[in-house]
Amino acid sequence: MSVKETTVAIVGGGLVGSVMACYLARRGYRVSLFERRPDPRISMIDGGRSINLALSNRGWKPLEELGLADEVEKLVIPMRGRMMHNEEGALTFQPYGREGEAINSVSRGGLNQLLLTKAESLGISLGFESTVADVDFEKGILLFADGSFFTADIILGADGAYSMLRYQMQRTERFNYSQYFIEYGYKELAIPADKEGKHRLEINALHIWPRGKFMLIALPNLDGSFTCTLFLPFEGDCSFEQLCSHEAITSFFREYFPDALEVMPELKEDFDDNPTSSLVTIRCFPWSRGKVLLIGDASHGIVPFYGQGMNSGFEDCRVLNELLEKHNDDWQKVMHAFQEQRKPDTEAIADLALANFREMRDLVADDDFLLRKKIEARLYELYPDKWIPLYSMVTFREDMRYSVAKRRGEIQQEIMDKVMKQEGFRENWESADFSWVINELAGRQ
Ligand SMILES: Cc1cc2nc3c(=O)[nH]c(=O)nc-3n(C[C@H](O)[C@H](O)[C@H](O)COP(=O)(O)OP(=O)(O)OC[C@H]3O[C@@H](n4cnc5c(N)ncnc54)[C@H](O)[C@@H]3O)c2cc1C
Known part of the structure; x- marks a missing residue:
């Protein structure tokens, strides 16, 4: 069956579902998107509250590929670092990365509306107030809460952390699932x-x-x-x-x-x-069953402390598109390759997100931790291709897999523990010779 004859149904018109819909429409698929809520461009969801998210490089790249960068640019406010407030109200600023590097505050509602409008302009059929209640994995049939049906060649479950499609997978054999x-x-x-x-x-x-x-x-x-x-x-x-x-x-x-x-x-x-x-972490595997594949929070919901949930979901869309290109839109091959490639990366960011909670609520106000950050920043300045702080690898290096960033981060942490134990280092670190640190790092990779 050619791409043009292939019908793809996407369940969930949130951030990830609408980005994936745009990628597939551009490839020539017939895409129908079903969303349980009313059209957010017409009715206010969340009672009109502004809820925002941090968009970073991994999320930005797919938006760029879809030609949306200029429009998204108008919706964002760059945040160049953390501004810490102590109990007395005194402020300390810690830059996130190097000069010019920033994460971006973006309105969830504004971004979602932009993506849905883009999807519509690409000819995607948008069905709001369409709640999926059940699915036939092998036949590709969606059953809606109002009793109607829709049949598709491929179904993507982008229905979030409390996904109905994943819930149906949980009732099949050899499907592993945990929520924490x-x-x-x-x-x-x-x-x-x-x-x-x-x-x-x-x-x-x-x-x-x-x-x-x-x-x-x-x-x-x-x-x-x-x-x-x-x-x-x-x-x-x-x-x-x-x-x-x-x-x-x-x-x-x-x-x-x-x-x-x-x-x-x-x-x-x-x-x-x-x-x-x-706040929940969802882990499950496999992500595909028959004609159905889970993406975004439906397959890997994470806690928000690294600001990477949406970013990793957008990265899913980019990777899926690349695999469709590589395997000539052979979905059986693509689904298999996708879950094999993405599972270790999404596991890594799930772990990092849990660990970052401690850093944000506790360590950012700790003197030892702040010194480590300063030393890391110096190493990054001196050896920008060799020592990259973990936060920068995750947030600004969209070309590096999360699993690679996590592993390198662990090695760097061990080396930094040694650095901090050196006698007199705390007092004299500004004039220290760091070449042994870089040699040790090279030897560990
Ligand atoms: C407090 C908080 C802060 C966060 N901050 C950040 C951040 O700074 N940066 C970041 O990258 N990520 C952040 N995240 C994570 C981010 O919100 C999610 O990763 C992202 O929304 C996932 O997108 P999604 O499209 O997969 O799921 P969702 O956004 O949950 O969208 C799922 C859609 O599916 C629809 N749906 C559900 N069930 C059905 C059904 N049965 N039938 C039809 N439609 C259905 C829902 O209505 C919804 O529109 C944060 C999360 C939280 C909770």
């Missing part, structure tokens, strides 16, 4: 724009209030506001469970985030109105 909820939840809050419509905090930064066991972060929006996310344990000391009255919320913020409290006039209302949500 961390003991923390999150709540979205807001710092509105000031009276002139301007940002009340430094605009080109991701703000963090690290407090050891919990943290608050804030990403800028184009309208002058910031979207904040409070990450707290569900239960125990300093937990959501304890923030059960307006007095408790205000006194908690006064104690731990006093400078944030000053710029959050709607804190109590936001706290009441916005849900407390959980």
